[in-house]
Amino acid sequence: MSDATYRVMLRMQIIPGMGPDFERIWRKVGDSVTSHPANRGQWLSRSEEEEDVYYIVSDWVDEASFRRFETSDRHVEHRRQLHPYRSGGSMVTMRIVAHLPGTGGAE
Template sequence: MTAGLRVLLRISIADGHEAEFEELWQSHAETVRGFPDNHGQQLLRERDEQGSYTVLTDWTDEPSFRAFEQSPEQQAYLRKLWAIRAGGEMRLLEVVHALSPAATAGT
């Protein structure tokens, strides 16, 4: 099944905890990829704003994402995250259209 839900999470990390957050996220990302309804994830860092990140995750649908949110693995991650988080917001985005990259010459 393909992704029908993209979750956009903006996170502000307390000064001095950026490296800790990146390590925490990367470690947890391995857990997230084990959930069968997860279709990928990215961690993005703002170029000009220290401690400002965006996380994008793709899910089959909202019920599968909500089940993940309530999982013991996610709850343990959130407890660690909240200790270094300065703020954030989450948006659920419905995938309306998706295009694959155009094929490059010679492939």
């Protein structure tokens, strides 16, 4: 992963009881993000401290590419599919300035 990676983190509050359906749809429509040539990967995490809260982390080659995706028809459709499960959310953007690889899982 390049130090120039542009990272987007979404915090999504999901309607109580809809978490499993949200996870299923997120997996189903995720390739609309990960198939974009500027996307470096995407992760879905469920909070262990806050009920019905998920975090989506998405890495991009640069901010300009992410911003073009953010306003694209492909992104609008992606959001449309996930929106019925949301009750709120927020977005934070950042640049990776350093990466120290760990040894976990290495033999």
